[in-house]
Amino acid sequence: MFQSKFLKEIQSQLPQNTSLIDAIATALDISYDAAHRRTSLKSKLSIDECIILARFYHIALDGLFETTDKSYISVEKTKHIHNEHELEAYFKNSHESLLPLLQQTDSRILYSAKDIPLFYTIGDDILSRFKTYVWLKLLDNSFNTKTFEQFSPSVGLIKSAKALRSLYQDLNTTEIWDITTINSTLKQIHFYNQAGQISNTVALELCDALKRLIKTISERVDAHSTQYKLYYNELLLMNNNVLVSTPNQQSLYVPFSILSYYLTSDAITCKQAEKYLNQQLQHSKLLNTSGEKEQRTFFNRMYAKVDALKQLISATQVLDFE
Template sequence: MQKQFITYLKAKTQDNTSFVEEIASILDIGYDAAYRRINLKTSLSLEETVKLAKHYKISLNKLFEVGSQTTILADLSPPIHNREGLEMWLKQSHDSVYPLTKLKSASIIYSAKDIPLFHTLKDSFLSRYKIYVWLKDVDPEMTRNKISFDDFIKDIPDSLLENAFKLGEVYKDINITEIWNNTTINGTLQQVLYYFESGALSKELALLICTDIEDVIRHVEKQAIQQSLIGSKNKAIYNLYINDIHTMSNTIMVKTPYQKVFFTPFTVISYFKIEHQPTCELMFEFFEKQMSISKLLVNAGEKDRSLFFNRMHQKINRLRDRIIIDNDAFDFE
């Protein structure tokens, strides 16, 4: 196994004549010690192996794919416990997504259990509310202090909002395919109802958030009809599929000419990153099957499109009525 690993590293380095010195520098060991490891006279420790893998940007799957094809490794996104952690997550997400805007054939496929976050990361009450909900779920301090949304938006850091809006903007320049169903909007509506009923969200702001959700749905409908992302510098393509069979998962697949990677939810907004190519191919095949039994909205008749989006608006209106009249008898379905 070490022999294969060393051979792989040599292929990654540009100047084989300095390979021993390069390994010695990376591992902070002497020339002779590096030479012995390269020539298999000394075994690499696990720590040294990981250090080399990070330096050469090699997936750990490449190191351990030696037998079982049912075991893979995944990267876990950094944990989020407070506003600073969320801001760092937004920055890192932007930095991960931005390179895709430079690849013409890069694309994203999104299985939308909830409204995809990049539709909501705009200068709106909805965006601020999403940030509030995320932090309520991960920050024990906010839960203990029972901070309401009305209080939260008074001192939300500008830098946090700026990083959220920046992430929302970068998605406009990547080809995106989304798969929705009739329940995709439910999670967002349920969050509004929950915090309104618990007293953490005032009637006035709850109604403003409803208006923002309505604007998002209209925006999505317009993009679906014209098959392009509004405001895109790259004239990025947007396709919306409606699936009446499967429950969505919020799994995101990134596809480039070089590889496929997918991200699947772990907790609230943290995720597992899977780079194992055979597994990515299986996920891609699953997405293709989902799309094959779904309706591409631009090809659906006007009646089908109207029915789908009208259901969304009806749900928003029912929530709005519930907030206004404070009637316990309420159901999204």
């Protein structure tokens, strides 16, 4: 019963005119005949094979079991990050998880942005390097005494981060922001400046980099854009949940620590999350169509926050009595 339903689910994920036997053989790296025995139910799939296929085709195994209790679902949990090498692996695994979904036609992503979306702050610019430094300061004990100026990310880390960031470009994306979405980044710049981990000069450079990022996002807000929509919600706090939808399935990413997340493709759970996020959209302003005044007011309030921090840093320089 289970194997039959599982194979039907895999078949539904495949493009038209794609052989299920070939798909099973490719995913399991087995011969055509061995795959045929499994698809014809003459041979049973092992537990390991089911896991491999579920990961390969992003299928939630729990959804295939008959149950009347919808209070429990199974989720995939990313590994906790302890060092730079594991952070690089995190970026690679996230890329591998998202790539098959986002490559599908008509895929879309809905991002509830409590903080600046991860995809904007992973790369090789100074703001991305700072965010990486902050994550490792919080996760890696060896970073306790390391200053930002002493930190130089590895080539592999930058490469994996840029690959993940590239997935977000030219994608059908909807983001929900609040004025507070940039607060954590501002707090991090201020905190590490006060702690002597970044100089005043670098702190001011980071503020300017943040303003450039905000400007880049503002330039994407276009009434005629069908690929990027930015909503402003001033009633609810966002939670950094990410819902990825394709014509065949949905996947929900729920953060549970600094970077780690739970992932589920449970259809009922994803539909519930979509309903909740759509309710947020109904209570939000779509800045793309709100007009120039609304757009300028929103972004100017964020610029003002950054400028206030710059003034605070500069005042510290002026009042330095030593």
